[in-house]
Amino acid sequence: MVKFTVEEMRRIMDKKNNIGNMSVAAHVDHGKSTLTDSLVAAAGIIAQDVAGDVRMTDTRADEAERGITIKSTDALLGDVQVYPEKGTVAFSTGLHGWAFTLSNFAKMYASKFGVDESKMMERLWGENYFDPSTKKWTSKHTGSATRKRGFVQFCYEPIKQIINTCMNDQKDKLLPMLQKLGISMKSDEKDLTGKALMKRVMQNWLPASNALLEMMIYHLPSPAKAQKYRVENLYEGPLDDIYASSIRKCDPEGPLMLYVSKMIPASDKGRFYAFGRVFSGKVSTGVKRTVIWMGKKQESVEDVPCGNTIAMVGLDQFITKNAILTNEKEVDAYPIKAMKFSVSPVVRVAVQCKVASDLPKLVEGLKRLAKSDPMVLCDGISLVLFGLGLCLTAGPVQDSILVLV
Ligand SMILES: Nc1nc2c(ncn2[C@@H]2O[C@H](COP(=O)(O)OP(=O)(O)OP(=O)(O)O)[C@@H](O)[C@H]2O)c(=O)[nH]1
Ligand SMILES: [Mg+2]
Incomplete structure (x- = not known):
């Protein structure tokens, strides 16, 4: 069930200080659509348990069939430096629908260590070690040879323990652990086993949508x-x-x-x-x-x-x-700068009409393709050179296609 109405959507569009326009950018076939499913599921547009499998933003039949996104759905808006200890990095498996930022764990441990959340986040990244004998944090690896970085000891290992307990179906051990972490499970969810159990437990504990939304709310400028x-x-x-x-x-x-x-x-x-x-x-x-x-x-x-x-x-x-x-009366307005793309086409496909008289249809089709993608170029001169043959050059890395007609 979609969790909001069009009227609600329109109302929140007036809150210019709370809007976050975001892009999902990654190399081809690196999980963009899969991760985006977690957000789509949080909005109620698809069910939680199919998030990651649906790849809702792959709307075209060819995209669904080939499992790749052909058209990008947004553009990329600044400072690209990110810092785990500031909460601008999320660690995630998009496929299983869970993710965390260090703030998830800093919240859990801040009171235990008697420090505030931001201090705790710094300790959970880089060369920071907890010495249990002195109960002090150090930036040097001292004491036991098995001592681990704060991140490994306080983030990675608890996750690993939960995952192993699920995968081994050790429910007698698992349920008290979940209770301690405040993770609630519905009764039918408790009947799951192995990977399905692990996936559900991790999604309930560290839902990917929460980590992504937290980053957008706190770090994405409106x-x-x-x-x-x-x-x-x-x-x-x-x-x-x-x-x-x-x-x-x-x-x-x-x-x-x-x-x-x-x-x-x-x-x-x-x-x-x-x-x-x-x-x-x-x-x-x-x-x-x-x-x-x-x-x-x-x-x-x-x-x-x-x-x-x-x-x-x-x-x-x-x-x-x-x-x-712009409006008709705004005659002295200058344009907004056009987006720049730095793309080199890497895939080339030659297409040709089987029936020569279909050439106008093919040209029309290519014009439509060119219209729908900022990267597509139609070059009239090449039409003369290629005769009936038309050459398509595609750069899948950037979800783009260059057409030489
Ligand atoms: N192991 C693993 N596989 C993943 C993960 N996320 C996605 N995948 C798989 O990687 C493949 C590509 O995922 P997509 O979400 O289609 O990737 P994409 O970046 O949208 O791909 P394009 O839009 O085609 O560039 C699919 O088979 C996914 O199931 C992940 O977190 N872990
Ligand atoms: Mg995709």
């Missing part, structure tokens, strides 16, 4: 915060005009500034949603329909304020790939 410093990279015009000021303030009452980053094929054949983000002002349903994406479904909304992503129906004939939208 549009209200990020647009203050991002404006200079976002806007091509003078940084003191009304458009720059409104982007900087993420002002819903300011002029509309909307960047369309991609065209997403709609279920009606040949049509596209224009997907983008509102950086200033509000976009509202007028001639065109504005929709928000809720899992696989699109829901119409009256308007969407800045700080949020949006899709629009009915603009596809005017937009090829990217666009900057």
Whole structure:
């Protein structure tokens, strides 16, 4: 059951200080879609017990069949340095749907060691050892040769112990351990055995969605915060005009500034949603329909304020790939800078019409492909060179395709 209504979604879109627009970025086939399932399940869009198997964001039939994502679903927004001891790294198995940040364990141990949570987090990473004889932390490996780093002793080993106890079906030992950790299990869950038991116990103890949401809530800057410093990279015009000021303030009452980053094929054949983000002002349903994406479904909304992503129906004939939208009267607005991609195509596929008279259809199809992906290029000159043969070059590393027509 989806845990929120469209009206609730729309209401929270006004809270520009609480919005977190996030991307999932990783090498091809490294578990992005699987991990994303945990968040989709936490929102109630898919059931918890199938998260990781569904790969809900793989919406296309070819993606589901091949088990790879062909289209990316977002873009990557700053400082890329991360620190486990500050809670900006989560350790996870996306496939089993569990994850933790050091703050999970720091919360558990802070009172035991009589320190605050942030101090405890520092001790749980790097060269920090607990000496049980003196009950003191040291940064040197002293005493017993078997002494382990804080992370190993206080995070890794308890997890390993729980996993081993589940895998060996030692329920008499497991249930008191779970009780001590405050992990509740429904009665049918207690009947599980082996891997299924381990998966459920770990999901109940350290749900991946909690770790991810915690990182987003505490560490991901909201549009209200990020647009203050991002404006200079976002806007091509003078940084003191009304458009720059409104982007900087993420002002819903300011002029509309909307960047369309991609065209997403709609279920009606040949049509596209224009997907983008509102950086200033509000976009509202007028001639065109504005929709928000809720899992696989699109829901119409009256308007969407800045700080949020949006899709629009009915603009596809005017937009090829990217666009900057503003109101008709904002004639002096400069564009938002186009996204840059540093991609080298690595896969090349040659396609050819079986029936020469189908060439216009193929060209039309390629134009649609080019429209739906910011990376696709259609080169008219090559059409002359290749004659009926068309060459597709794909760079799966970046979920992108270059087409030479
Ligand atoms: N062992 C292990 N396998 C995983 C984990 N997460 C995902 N997988 C498996 O890795 C494979 C790829 O997972 P996907 O979620 O499709 O990866 P992706 O990054 O979305 O792939 P593309 O979108 O195609 O780039 C699948 O077979 C998953 O079951 C994990 O945490 N551990
Ligand atoms: Mg994927």
